[in-house]
Amino acid sequence: MAKHVVVSLSGGMDSSTLLLRAINEYDTVTGISFDYGQKHRVELERAQSLINYLADNGHKVNYRQIKLDGLVDLLDSSLVQGGDDVPEGHYEQDNMKETVVPNRNKMFASIAQAVALSIANKTEETCDIALGIHAGDHAVYPDCRQEFRDADDAAFRMGNWDADRVGYFTPYLNTDKLGILKDGQILCERLSIGFDEVYSRTNTSYKPYPSGNSDYKSASSVERIEAFIALGRKDPVQYEDETGPVDWEVARDSVAKVLADYSA
Numbered sequence: 001m002a003k004h005v006v007v008s009l010s011g012g013m014d015s016s017t018l019l020l021r022a023i024n025e026y027d028t029v030t031g032i033s034f035d036y037g038q039k040h041r042v043e044l045e046r047a048q049s050l051i052n053y054l055a056d057n058g059h060k061v062n063y064r065q066i067k068l069d070g071l072v073d074l075l076d077s078s079l080v081q082g083g084d085d086v087p088e089g090h091y092e093q094d095n096m097k098e099t100v101v102p103n104r105n106k107m108f109a110s111i112a113q114a115v116a117l118s119i120a121n122k123t124e125e126t127c128d129i130a131l132g133i134h135a136g137d138h139a140v141y142p143d144c145r146q147e148f149r150d151a152d153d154a155a156f157r158m159g160n161w162d163a164d165r166v167g168y169f170t171p172y173l174n175t176d177k178l179g180i181l182k183d184g185q186i187l188c189e190r191l192s193i194g195f196d197e198v199y200s201r202t203n204t205s206y207k208p209y210p211s212g213n214s215d216y217k218s219a220s221s222v223e224r225i226e227a228f229i230a231l232g233r234k235d236p237v238q239y240e241d242e243t244g245p246v247d248w249e250v251a252r253d254s255v256a257k258v259l260a261d262y263s264a
Contacts, residue, residue: 004127005169006030006116008108009063011043013224014172015132016050016202017180020187021171022130023059031063032115034108037072042212043203050201057193066111075102105133105143106152113156113166120165127166134172134180146173177227185231200236213240216251217258225255 005026009015011033022029033047044065051063112129120127133144142148149168157163172180188195204224205214215221216239228235229252239251 002026002128003125004028004030004116004119004123005130006032006112006119006127007061007130008112008132009033009047010132011045011047011050011203012132012220013177013184013199013202013204013227014134014180016047016198017184017187018130018132018172019050019054019061020184020191020193020198022169023054023061024187024190025169026128029061030115030119031061032112033063033065034068034111035065036068036104036107037075040203040206040208042208045212046201046203050198053197053201054193057191059191059193068107103143105141105148109152110156113160116166117160117163121162125165128169129166130169132172132180133170135174135176177223178230181227181231196236202237204237209240211240211245213238213245215240216246216254217241221251222255222258225251226259228252229256 002025005022005028007015007019007022007029009019009031019029019031031047031051033044035041035044048063048065051061054061109129109131112131116127116129131149133149149170153168156166172183175183184198185195188198203212203214204220205216205218206220207215207218209215214237216225221239225235234248235251239246239248241250
């Protein structure tokens with residue numbers, strides 16, 4: 001096993017699966033989440049719930065939530081409080097660029113780099129940074145592309161002593177959400193934890209309801225549900241629409257129609 005890793009944990013499906021990979025492959029795991037005034041702040045509650053569940057099942061993570069919420073009225077994005085409505089539809093549609101938060105991953109990466117280098121210096125051992133970026137993000141989010149990661153890493157190494165002690169763990173860089181979910185199934189079995197217990201403690205919806213339930217029409221939800229459809233498995237999170245909570249079949253069938261319409 002490798003030594004130490006810092007996981008950027010959003011509370012979503014991808015980074016939560018990444019956390020399981022890190023637990024499986026590293027000696028010590030530090031998880032950090034960011035409160036930047038996002039409308040879908042329920043993801044932070046889900047992240048803490050997952051951390052607690054893992055601890056109860058013998059998998060301890062050193063976890064912190066970093067508050068950046070002073071930025072909320074300074075950021076131009078539909079994802080932050082006060083911004084425009086989050087668009088609905090498929091990620092391939094052009095209006096999904098409205099969900100970009102300016103320089104978000106650069107801000108997060110800088111903090112993760114600082115934490116990882118601090119761990120490496122204290123232990124005099126290597127420490128990796130684990131990022132849940134995946135192939136589905138590349139078109140909409142430039143800061144999820146390998147070119148950005150390489151440039152950001154070069155700047156980090158120019159600006160810090162002993163930065164060679166820090167590496168990167170991005171196992172899903174060329175994987176889609178279905179591949180991530182398949183890996184999650186394997187990891188849950190390997191770590192002796194419940195698949196539904198894990199994924200019910202995640203949020204992928206950019207438009208959650210005040211209840212905390214997920215919508216099934218925003219692009220992030222559509223992509224998640226698409227992965228569960230392809231896996232042939234029920235999503236354990238509760239979905240909702242303007243009428244109230246809905247059965248999984250309602251969300252599934254709605255997304256299936258969106259996908260069919262988009263393909264046509």
